[in-house]
Amino acid sequence: MKRVFMATMGAILGAGLLAAGPAAAVDEPAGYRMDGYRSPTPAGLSGATTVDTAAARTLIEGGQAIPINVMKLDRSTLPGGPWIMAKPFHQIPGSVWLPGVGVGDPGPEMTAWFARHLARLTGGDTGRGVLFYCLADCWMSWNAAKRALSLGYTRVYWYPLGSDGWMEAGLPTEEGRPLPFD
Template sequence: MVRAGWLGAAGLALLLAGPAGDAAADAVPVPDGYRMTEYRSPTPASLPGAETVDTARARALVESGAALPINVMKLDRSTLPGGPWLVPKPFSQIPGSVWLPNVGLGALTPELDGYFRANLERLTGGDRGRGLLFYCLADCWMSWNAGKRALEMGYRRVLWYRDGADGWAEAGLPTEDGKPVPVAAP
């Protein structure tokens, strides 16, 4: 009986304290530059200059067409010149997403930087005010880096969905199989 009472009090204290993930995110400092390693680790609570959105807001933005979802999940590429992306298994993404792999790495090669720039230009028709919703997985810096990079390129309506494909799926929302945009043909 004492144990049950203690567990009840501990549970109540945890509820009153709020979600543990939020406190952990608040403790992650925002770097001056890009995250260069350990991309799958806790992220900051926000991306300065961008709107950080939760699942409900991400869904509303996507369903209304107010933001284009951009999946930046990392992929390997063939070592052949101009080689294709290697997709080892199906990857579920938010419906209507454009998958631009690896544009959230801390440092981009000139080829990958050009790929990112050309695709954002194509997808927005040059409209720097077009809503762009960057995501990856929960606890993944790839989307944070990509959003920061888009801001530095002059895009003004950058949205960061920090819960990513994980949060979307956990909410029971529909997904589709992702197909990465080839590097050679933006």
């Protein structure tokens, strides 16, 4: 009886998994993603190297890429516009958090801020590895990596699983501190 029940449950679960199938592939757009940032992303980004968790870890631990967290935050309307953090956010250790640089059209001030910090982080070396991430199914990191390519960076890595994939792998995190917008 138990064997029949297990076989039946296995068949039901298997049918459900097969019926659901893999998520539909998303085509890589020509421009930036302008809205709906938390949705399925393309399999890759032309000009960049798409990496999984193991490759991201190897690049970061080997010092071959600077991890850049691009999770979006809102800014206060107070003078200096500090970032508003409703709760702590965990990121990959050693990351630099540049909030908002992954929106479709960040505007000239934010784009200049992004370019300045990339130049500072890489010592002006556009061949220095930079690894962009956000959360899983988030276009922010895809947009930021694409923007880094447009700024002339040649060793751009995109980690689409982001901090979600990092934590699912049981890897350590640290509390993120966004860089101030200056």
